[in-house]
Structures are given as C-alpha cells and as structure tokens.
Amino acid sequence: MPELPEVEVVRAGLAPAVTGARVVAAEVLDPRALKRHVPLVGDDGLGGHGTTLTLEAGALRDDDFVRRVTGLALGAPLRRGKFMWIPCVEPGDGGQALLAHLGMSGQLLLRSHEAPDDRHVRIRLWVEHPTHGELRIDFADQRLFGSLALDRLVPEENGALIPSQVTHIARDPLDLAFDDGAFVAEVRRRSTVVKALLLDQTLVSGVGNIYADEALWRSRLHPLTPGSRVSVRKAAELLAALRDVFERALAEGGTSFDAQYVNVNGQAGYFAHSLNAYGRTGEPCHRCGTSIKRIPVAGRSSHLCPRCQRRR
DNA sequence: CCCCTCACCTGATCGC
DNA sequence: TGCGATCAGGTGAGGG
Numbered sequence: 001m002p003e004l005p006e007v008e009v010v011r012a013g014l015a016p017a018v019t020g021a022r023v024v025a026a027e028v029l030d031p032r033a034l035k036r037h038v039p040l041v042g043d044d045g046l047g048g049h050g051t052t053l054t055l056e057a058g059a060l061r062d063d064d065f066v067r068r069v070t071g072l073a074l075g076a077p078l079r080r081g082k083f084m085w086i087p088c089v090e091p092g093d094g095g096q097a098l099l100a101h102l103g104m105s106g107q108l109l110l111r112s113h114e115a116p117d118d119r120h121v122r123i124r125l126w127v128e129h130p131t132h133g134e135l136r137i138d139f140a141d142q143r144l145f146g147s148l149a150l151d152r153l154v155p156e157e158n159g160a161l162i163p164s165q166v167t168h169i170a171r172d173p174l175d176l177a178f179d180d181g182a183f184v185a186e187v188r189r190r191s192t193v194v195k196a197l198l199l200d201q202t203l204v205s206g207v208g209n210i211y212a213d214e215a216l217w218r219s220r221l222h223p224l225t226p227g228s229r230v231s232v233r234k235a236a237e238l239l240a241a242l243r244d245v246f247e248r249a250l251a252e253g254g255t256s257f258d259a260q261y262v263n264v265n266g267q268a269g270y271f272a273h274s275l276n277a278y279g280r281t282g283e284p285c286h287r288c289g290t291s292i293k294r295i296p297v298a299g300r301s302s303h304l305c306p307r308c309q310r311r312r
Numbered sequence: 313c314c315c316c317t318c319a320c321c322t323g324a325t326c327g328c
Numbered sequence: 329t330g331c332g333a334t335c336a337g338g339t340g341a342g343g344g
Contacts, residue, residue, distance in 0.1 A: 001337065032321080082338075104337050105322080120322090144321050145338060192315070201339080209337065299317075300337065 002102040003082060004172055004206030005249035006261050006269065010108050011079045013264035017110050018086055018137070019076045021129040026069045028062035033122035033141055036099060036149035036165060039064035068150050069098065069125065081172045081205025085163050087153065096152050099163045103145025110264040111136040118266070123148050172206035173242045184235040187227045194230055194238070195223035196298040207242065210255055210278045213303045215241040217277035222311040223295070223302040229312060248274065277303040 002010070028034060039060050075089040085097040100108060109118055113126065113134045123139040139148050153161035171178045183204055187197055197203055198212040207215070216223050218241035221234060230238070249255055254269030262268055272279075276286050281294040285305035293306045 003338095035320090101338080103321090103339080142322055143337085190314085196315090199338085301335095 001104060001208055001210060002106065002254075002261050003208035003211050004174070004246055005211075005271070006254040007079055007082050007084055007102060007206070008250060009254045009263050009269065010102070011077045011084045014077050014086075014108060014110065014137075017129060017132055017135055017264075018074045018127065021074050021127040021132075021135070023069050023072045023074065023125055024128050024134075025126040026066045027124040028066060028122070029124065030122040030144070031059070031062040032144050033139060033147050034061050034065055034149065036101065036147040036151070037061055037065050038149070038151075040068070065148075065150060072098070074098070074127070080162065080166055080175070081169050081201055082208070083163070083166050083169060085151070085166070087161070095161075096150055097163050099149045099151040099165060100139070101146050103141060103143065103147070105143040106139065106141040106146030107262055107266075108264055109138040109140060109262075109266055111138055169201050170203055170205045173204060173239060174206075174246055178204075180236070180239060183239060184232055187230055187235045187238075188232070190227035192227055193223060193297060194221055194225045194227055195300075195302055197227050198238075198242075199298065199300075204242070206246070209300050210275070211242065211245055211249070213277040214245045214275060216309065217303075217305060218245060220308050222309045223297045223304060224311055277305070279303065
C-alpha cells in the first residue's frame with residue numbers, strides 16, 4: 001500500500017545512488033513484474049499491446065527490457081503521485097525513462113553486489129556509480145501489482161517531459177502546480193462518493209486507502225458523501241487535510257502497516273503509530289472516543305468515526 | 313462521458 | 329493437522 005509519502009521516501013532514497021549511474025546488467029526473474037513494459041516491436045505484426053501475458057509475450061517482454069535497459073545512463077528520479085521514473089540522460093537514450101509503480105507490495109531495494117537475496121525479488125539491475133561504486137537495485141514485489149518498465153517520455157503543455165503512462169495522472173497535492181480551484185470544482189461536479197473521488201488518480205494523485213481515510217477523518221467528512229454535496233469550504237478543508245497528513249507521514253518516513261512497505265534500505269516508516277482512522281476498527285476516536293467503524297465503500301474498506309463523520 | 317465492477321496476484325488468517 | 333475460503337488493495341479494461 002505505498003502511497004505518496006512512501007513512494008517519495010523511496011524516490012529520495014534512490015536519488016543519490018542512481019543519479020549519474022549507469023546500468024551495467026539486468027536480470028528479469030519474473031516477467032510478470034514487467035506488465036507495464038511495452039516491447040518495441042518491428043514489423044512482425046505482433047502489436048505489443050496485449051494485456052494477457054502469454055509465455056511467448058513474456059519472453060519477448062523480458063528480452064526487450066534487458067536489452068534496452070543495459071547500458072542506460074540514469075538521471076535524477078522524479079515522481080508524480082505513486083508513479084516514479086528515472087529519465088535516461090544520454091543523447092542516444094534520451095526520450096525514455098525507467099518507470100516504476102510499487103502497486104500494493106513493491107519495493108526498490110539498494111543492495112551491494114554481494115548482499116544476500118531478499119524475498120520476492122522479481123527484477124534486478126546492476127548499476128555502476130562514479131562515486132558510490134557498484135550497487136544492485138532489486139525490485140521485490142510479493143503481490144505483483146507493481147512493475148518496472150521502459151517508457152517513452154512525452155512533452156506536457158508546459159514542455160516538461162513525463163512518461164507516456166503518466167500523462168493521465170493528475171498532479172499530487174504537494175505539487176506546487178496543483179490547481180486547488182480545479183480540484184474543488186471537479187469534486188462538486190461529480191455525483192460519486194467522495195472516498196472514491198479521492199482514490200481517482202486522474203483527479204488528485206498519490207492518495208490510496210490509508211491516506212483517504214485519514215484525510216476524511218481530519219476534515220470530518222463521511223466517505224459516502226456524494227461529491228456534489230461537499231461544500232466549497234469542506235472540499236478546501238479536505239485538500240488541506242490531505243496535505244497535512246502527507247507531510248506528517250513524509251516526516252516520519254511513511255506508513256508501514258504490514259511489513260510490505262520499506263525504504264530503499266529495507267527499513268519501515270513510523271507513521272502507522274499516528275493513524276487516526278485506518279486500521280483502528282473498534283478503537284476509540286482520538287477526538288471524541290467513539291468506536292471507529294469499518295464500512296465497505298467502492299469495494300474497499302473505509303474506517304471512520306460515526307460521530308465525527310456524520311452522513312448528511 | 314460517467315460510473316461501477318471485476319481481474320490481476322500472494323500470503324496470512326479463519327472456519328470447519 | 330489440513331484444506332479451502334476469504335481478505336487485503338492500485339490500476340485499468342470493459343460493461344451498462
């Protein structure tokens with residue numbers, strides 16, 4: 001369940017080790033961890049947009065990935081929402097980036113060449129850094145909802161380059177270019193329940209189930225409130241709550257709810273101790289003492305205080 | 313266009 | 329002790 005703070009901790013941890021480094025070798029242990037990687041195809045008529053991964057397509061995918069990633073010169077890692085990417089900086093490699101999404105349980109681990117294997121390593125990159133020497137970047141992912149990929153960079157309206165798979169992702173609330181007014185207006189235009197709107201990455205990115213519940217608790221909004229019934233003031237409060245909870249989680253190194261989320265050194269963050277709603281079913285609300293309730297919303301579990309977060 | 317449901321995965325846990 | 333069912337959740341395809 002890595003969300004914005006967890007992905008940002010990983011991005012920042014990776015930065016000193018990968019910026020200016022070169023990929024010297026790569027190994028794909030499980031091609032299912034490449035589901036976002038679209039092989040460059042010639043005129044073989046195969047297409048390459050299939051979503052079901054046949055054995056043949058899987059082999060094509062991992063061969064293509066290994067071939068193209070080997071030798072790449074890496075720049076500074078960037079992030080939007082839960083996606084992160086490392087642009088390739090050499091003229092010949094320009095226009096593409098190594099894209100990563102951690103999904104539910106993905107980890108990017110920085111290891112020395114001779115370090116023992118971690119569990120669930122799916123893809124391994126050997127990199128050489130001018131000052132840090134030889135390192136391994138291991139992509140481990142128990143549940144395989146995450147993936148690595150090579151993706152082409154495309155220009156946004158402002159000229160900045162982002163991976164093609166990130167173009168539909170909204171900016172996140174910590175992005176200076178986030179448009180508060182547009183967010184408030186869009187929430188109020190929609191009939192969908194506000195919890196589902198928070199999870200919609202095309203509206204606001206970086207929010208997952210944990211921080212959605214925390215922001216709703218902080219702004220005293222019931223998760224089933226339709227967007228159209230959220231006042232301008234409440235929507236602004238919700239946005240402020242999101243920013244506040246993201247910043248606090250970031251300061252504590254992220255939330256580790258179940259041992260899956262760790263930084264690049266395999267260490268857990270501390271924010272789980274500061275949660276007010278998520279995972280606190282039956283425990284007293286930190287504001288009013290009422291027992292926290294769990295209800296299904298949009299196919300996911302929502303945790304709320306039935307007294308502080310009244311449904312209107 | 314908008315909204316909702318489901319498939320994709322593994323491992324921990326629960327009920328029998 | 330074992331075994332099947334259930335649950336967790338981010339994303340995107342597909343249906344209504």
